[in-house]
Amino acid sequence: GDSVTQMEGPVTLSEEAFLTINCTYTATGYPSLFWYVQYPGEGLQLLLKATKADDKGSNKGFEATYRKETTSFHLEKGSVQVSDSAVYFCALGNEKLTFGTGTRLTIIP
Amino acid sequence: NAGVTQTPKFQVLKTGQSMTLQCAQDMNHEYMSWYRQDPGMGLRLIHYSVGAGITDQGEVPNGYNVSRSTTEDFPLRLLSAAPSQTSVYFCASSRRDPTGGIDEKLFFGSGTQLSVL
Numbered sequence: 001g002d003s004v005t006q007m008e009g010p011v012t013l014s015e016e017a018f019l020t021i022n023c024t025y026t027a028t029g030y031p032s033l034f035w036y037v038q039y040p041g042e043g044l045q046l047l048l049k050a051t052k053a054d055d056k057g058s059n060k061g062f063e064a065t066y067r068k069e070t071t072s073f074h075l076e077k078g079s080v081q082v083s084d085s086a087v088y089f090c091a092l093g094n095e096k097l098t099f100g101t102g103t104r105l106t107i108i109p
Numbered sequence: 110n111a112g113v114t115q116t117p118k119f120q121v122l123k124t125g126q127s128m129t130l131q132c133a134q135d136m137n138h139e140y141m142s143w144y145r146q147d148p149g150m151g152l153r154l155i156h157y158s159v160g161a162g163i164t165d166q167g168e169v170p171n172g173y174n175v176s177r178s179t180t181e182d183f184p185l186r187l188l189s190a191a192p193s194q195t196s197v198y199f200c201a202s203s204r205r206d207p208t209g210g211i212d213e214k215l216f217f218g219s220g221t222q223l224s225v226l
Contacts, residue, residue, distance in 0.1 A: 006151075034214075043113075043199055043217030044152070089151060096142075096167065097215065101151035 002027040006090050006100035013080055013107055021075040021103050023064075023090035033057075033066050033073040034091040038102070044089060047075075082107045111135050115200050115218035122190040122225045130185040130221050132200030138216070139205045141183040142167070143175065145196040146220075152199065158183055159205065190225045197222050 007022040025033070032051045036044040048057030053068035062077045073090060085107045090100040116131045134141065142157035144167075154167030158177040172194060174186040183202075187194060201215040 004151075036215075041219075043219050044201075044215070045217070046214035049214065096154055096157060098154075098168075099144075099152040101149060 002031065002092060002098045004090050004092055004098055004100035007103050009087075009102070010104040010106060013105070015082055015107055015109050016079045017107075019075070019077040019080045019084075019105070021088055021090075021105070023073045023075065023100060025071050025073065025090075025092050027071075027092055029094075031092040031094055033064070034097065035062070035064055035073070035075050036089040036091060036099075038087045038089065040086075047088070080105075080107050082109055113200055113202055113216050113218040115198075115221050117221060118219070119222050120224070122187075122223065124191060124225060126190050127186070127188050128190065130187075130198055130200075130223070132183045132185065132218060133181050134183075134200075134202040134216070135181065136202065136204075136216065137180060138202035139180070141177065141200065141202045142215075143173070143183070143185045144199045144201065145169065146199060147196050155185065155198075192225045195223060195225045 003026050005024050034049045035047040037047045038044045048059040050057040050066035053066055056065045064073050064075045087102045087104045089102045091097045113134045139160045143155040144152040146152050153169045155173050156175040158164045161177050161180050164175050164177055198221045200218040203215045
């Protein structure tokens with residue numbers, strides 16, 4: 001079945017550092033790929049998505065590119081802020097979403 | 110806009126007790142689903158529904174029942190709670206796109222934290 005493998009956390013960075021959270025997947029067909037973010041005490045929110053190979057999703061300074069050849073969808077941000085501290089989930093699917101285990105990110109001032 | 114509303118926010122049960130977690134959405138979404146979130150496991154799909162009267166099993170359906178009598182509501186029932194069902198439960202909904210897939214994004218409720226003693 002479909003699966004998502006995410007970079008193990010937790011990840012701690014200083015403010016303004018460059019962020020990469022790795023995500024690779026296995027899937028049949030051509031699923032959409034997503035990054036969701038969960039802030040403390042809240043449900044998940046969609047951060048960005050890509051629906052086909054070579055698509056780049058972007059939002060709030062975060063970017064991820066759908067790489068079919070490497071089956072990856074790595075999340076990047078050039079300069080993180082304290083407010084980016086959250087848990088990030090990579091996911092794939094169409095009718096049903098399969099989530100990764102999540103990566104906890106902490107940004108220190 | 111209320112979005113996706115889950116009740117209760119917290120619940121403590123004894124082993125063997127039954128209860129229903131409520132989920133309601135006011136966005137006229139066809140697709141609704143239940144996930145459980147456990148440390149180190151991410152979110153795992155329990156059950157989902159693509160419309161009123163239609164439900165299907167997800168990855169971890171055992172011990173849970175669902176029904177979808179209306180578009181708005183998608184309750185999750187635990188018939189005989191077990192300690193292994195201690196978890197945070199999230200309900201989510203979305204529209205369906207013309208091809209039948211999930212449209213744009215899932216809208217999540219704020220979760221129900223369940224402890225089974």
